[in-house]
Amino acid sequence: MNEREPSSVDVLxxxxxxxxxAHPELLTEDAIWALLDNVKDPEVPAVSVVELxxxxxxxxxxxxxxxxxxPTYSGCPATELIEELIEEAxxxxxxxxxxxxxxxxxxxxxxWITGEGREKLRAFGIAPPQGSASKMSxxxxxxxxxxxxxxxENSERLSxxxxxxxxxxxxxxxxxxxxxxxxxI
Amino acid sequence: MTQQxxxxxxxxxxxDSDMILxxxxxxxxxxxxxxxxxxxxxxxxxxLVGQARNWYEYAAxxxxxxxxxxxxxxxxxxxxxRNLLMVEQPNDDYAVTMARQFFFDVWHYFTMKSxxxxxxxxxxxxxxxxxxxxxxxxxxxxxxxxxxxDGTEESHRRIQDAFNLLWRFTGELVTPDExxxxxxxxxxxxxxxxxxxxxxxxVREVAAQATLTTGxxxxxxxxxxxxxxxxxHLGHILAVMQFLPRAYPxxxxx
Numbered sequence: 480m481n482e483r484e485p486s487s488v489d490v491l492x493x494x495x496x497x498x499x500x501a502h503p504e505l506l507t508e509d510a511i512w513a514l515l516d517n518v519k520d521p522e523v524p525a526v527s528v529v530e531l532x533x534x535x536x537x538x539x540x541x542x543x544x545x546x547x548x549x550p551t552y553s554g555c556p557a558t559e560l561i562e563e564l565i566e567e568a569x570x571x572x573x574x575x576x577x578x579x580x581x582x583x584x585x586x587x588x589x590x591w592i593t594g595e596g597r598e599k600l601r602a603f604g605i606a607p608p609q610g611s612a613s614k615m616s617x618x619x620x621x622x623x624x625x626x627x628x629x630x631x632e633n634s635e636r637l638s639x640x641x642x643x644x645x646x647x648x649x650x651x652x653x654x655x656x657x658x659x660x661x662x663x664i
Numbered sequence: 665m666t667q668q669x670x671x672x673x674x675x676x677x678x679x680d681s682d683m684i685l686x687x688x689x690x691x692x693x694x695x696x697x698x699x700x701x702x703x704x705x706x707x708x709x710x711x712l713v714g715q716a717r718n719w720y721e722y723a724a725x726x727x728x729x730x731x732x733x734x735x736x737x738x739x740x741x742x743x744x745x746r747n748l749l750m751v752e753q754p755n756d757d758y759a760v761t762m763a764r765q766f767f768f769d770v771w772h773y774f775t776m777k778s779x780x781x782x783x784x785x786x787x788x789x790x791x792x793x794x795x796x797x798x799x800x801x802x803x804x805x806x807x808x809x810x811x812x813x814d815g816t817e818e819s820h821r822r823i824q825d826a827f828n829l830l831w832r833f834t835g836e837l838v839t840p841d842e843x844x845x846x847x848x849x850x851x852x853x854x855x856x857x858x859x860x861x862x863x864x865x866x867v868r869e870v871a872a873q874a875t876l877t878t879g880x881x882x883x884x885x886x887x888x889x890x891x892x893x894x895x896x897h898l899g900h901i902l903a904v905m906q907f908l909p910r911a912y913p914x915x916x917x918x
Contacts, residue, residue: 550793552710552711552714552793552797553711553714553715553717553718553790553793553794553797554710554711554712554713554714554715554717555710555714556710583718583789583790583793584788584789584792584793585792586789586792586793586796587793588796637700638700638701638703638704639704639803639804640700640704640706640707640708640804641703644707644710644711648700648703662800664796664797664800
């Protein structure tokens with residue numbers, strides 16, 4: 480009767496333990512890269528944080544893992560969330576106290592989005608950035624953006640900005656569908 | 665003033681101008697003239713507030729009196745704010761909003777472009793991020809100035825009126841004081857003379873394409889924002905922006 484029921488404290492303590500199947504010391508950097516490739520960007524869930532190029536580097540310092548992450552835009556509201564998702568994924572894999580560092584330099588550029596990431600963006604309906612950021616001109620002519628749905632290059636820009644800081648709004652003049660374009664910076 | 669105090673002061677100027685313009689633009693939430701403009705204005709505001717945070721965080725570390733970025737934003741009064749007078753001017757009609765943005769963007773773009781090469785590494789890093797965003801902002805605001813200036817009779821009249829109205833605040837953007845000179849000497853801030861040339865060069869070029877006239881460089885100018893002497897508008901902005909954190913100090917969840 481007076482026997483203590485399993486309380487939330489036990490659960491807490493249990494969940495505090497490193498999972499018994501975890502062998503963090505066995506996780507190579509390659510394995511961690513693969514692990515982080517499953518962490519999706521919360522605003523563009525078609526691509527992972529690795530494919531977007533915002534996980535800059537990772538390294539083991541003894542038993543401590545350190546991960547460098549860079550924001551896409553200064554005011555990107557997903558910055559903290561992305562850092563939390565990365566930390567959560569690492570802890571779930573049994574890595575204790577991973578250190579997430581926010582680095583600003585060199586500044587993130589769309590050139591770092593991987594080829595695979597670009598394809599996934601297109602499949603998701605977002606036109607990937609065209610060309611290299613270094614070619615972006617201040618007052619230059621508009622770029623030719625292919626519609627991610629029908630492939631037509633006959634498109635027009637509706638707005639320099641879209642639903643998130645990293646996107647602009649376009650419209651295909653052939654299939655008439657509006658679409659997002661991942662801005663080149 | 666020590667070299668570090670000069671840098672702190674300079675960082676607060678950059679941060680405050682970004683922050684106040686970000687707050688001003690945010691007032692258009694739900695009220696912009698078209699949905700695309702709403703998205704654009706909010707995105708620009710977001711970039712500016714993000715940049716402001718980067719500058720405030722650095723300033724807070726140097727000031728080192730226990731205040732963080734939030735406290736610097738929410739618990740300083742108007743006379744402690746160091747923003748340019750231009751950015752605190754009301755949104756008014758969309759021509760005024762875009763003229764203000766254009767004058768600021770030209771200053772912002774050339775300033776960030778120069779700060780990328782600052783001898784202070786942290787400053788250079790924050791600027792490297794910011795200059796990309798500033799470039800995009802300038803491209804958009806200069807396009808708007810041209811559209812309105814070379815548009816209809818009505819749009820031309822409005823943007824010309826906006827240029828005339830705001831011209832009196834442009835002098836402050838390009839007139840250096842002792843802090844600006846000290847930062848240039850320290851290898852951090854832009855060359856004041858170069859900045860002035862670049863600013864007038866681009867403004868006049870875009871104005872010419874937009875069929876607009878600009879004021880005189882030596883016209884009488886309102887200044888003082890960088891020293892904490894503001895127009896009546898800043899107090900109203902702060903009243904709105906600071907109400908919640910002042911009413912509920914140290915609340916961590918809103």
